[in-house]
Amino acid sequence: MSVSAKDINEQTPWQLLTPGGEIYEGGTARLTLTGQWRSDRPVWDPAACKQCLLCVPFCPDSSIPVTDKRRADFDYDHCKGCGICWKVCPFQAIRMEKEGRP
């Protein structure tokens, strides 16, 4: 039996899940939005940012997307608000704020 992670959700009956919760493809963490766990939120200041990209490899959750050697705004669907990027940024281009609750 092979089931794609995208075909499984919280309505899927047990008979259609994979044994032991095995996952048969890569990159499926993207499908699971874990950003709600965050209590603090990093805020990026593009004007102060020098695009040195030091924050990128430090992020434990790959939540700083990079295209063409330039970082973009945070991936808040997966950022946990740990503040490591804020700590390592040499140019104070990241500040931490309390996560607002809608």
Added chain:
Amino acid sequence: MSIRERLSGNEAVATAMRQIDPDVFAAFPITPSTEIPQYFAQYVADGRVGTEYVTVESEHSSMSTCVGAAAAGARAVTATSSCGLALMYEMLYVAASARLPITLACVNRTLTGPININNDHSDSMGARDAGWIQLYAENNQEAYDNFLQAMRIAETPDVRLPIMICQDGFITSHAVENILLESDEDVKRFVGEYRPEHALIGRDTPLAVGPYDTCPFCMEHKVMLAEAMKNAKRAVLDVAADFERSFGRKYGFFEEYRLSDAEVALVLIGSTAGTAKACVDALRAQGVRAGLLKLRVFRPFPAEELAAALSGVKAVAVMDKSEGNSACGGPLFAEVSAACYELERRPKLIDVVYGLAGRDCTTADIERVFRRLLRIAETGETGARYVHMGQRSNREEAL
């Protein structure tokens, strides 16, 4: 053609392992299972197997090694006893929940403490709810035969569960007895190759094993495991049927010994069956309708089949070779009582906890149990339902 040999239970299991030639053996010694990795190390040194022999620093690591190897798509085996099994506890559940068909040779020894090296079933009984299939042997032949059947049961696609092949420490593991072995070729043909549908290595498709299971999915996965254990009942019988066709020796969930017309009977596990059979024969010679049910498969528990087999018996003693510390009986008694509950005509049931930490059990002891059952059958009075046998006491004990 079977080959006549004489081997200890440990050497019989090591021989089965050599013939199967598994991909990975995770080895850590503990009495009385130590000889199994010891024999196997010799096979590795002599180039008789192609197995990756991994010496680890603890049983937690040996089971972890098996988990990793099985997830990679390998046939993984290990052997242990007593506290070794207890140290694996965390990983036993990981192996079962990840649905990895690992084979463990469990040489039953009492679980510390107090520390003691002799036989009872407290080690594997402690792991009875871990999601492992458990097969028990009366003697070296059954330990060998069960090991040959283990992987095919465990690897059955709708089962995919780890399996424990248990034998009694010292009594079976160290006693040398006659045995019929099968040829290496026949064993390899019977056991076959392991080709899991998914594996971490050797495949073009990716796989993640044992991910964090969030609340909306975790219960569903536990239900799947419970269903797999039900499926294991069919797999046990299918493999036993093919084993009988291949090698002529018959196995099922349990052995019924002179049980069909029995008025009084024992239910027990393991090597004590030999002693009990001798006693049954002696009593039968005196005209007593005594019988025995020797349980081979404890997980999955063959509740309906066992209840049916006991339905005509008037009084049954369940012989528990481990304490439940439940104040109302051992684990085998709990299962047998529950199984018999649905019967229209239930036998009277008592629990006899015996043989703890290697305490001897002789034919005279077994006869005392039968005499007690005969009194129960005669009077209809069950009396004390949960008793111990074999301990010194300054008062008169029930047995």
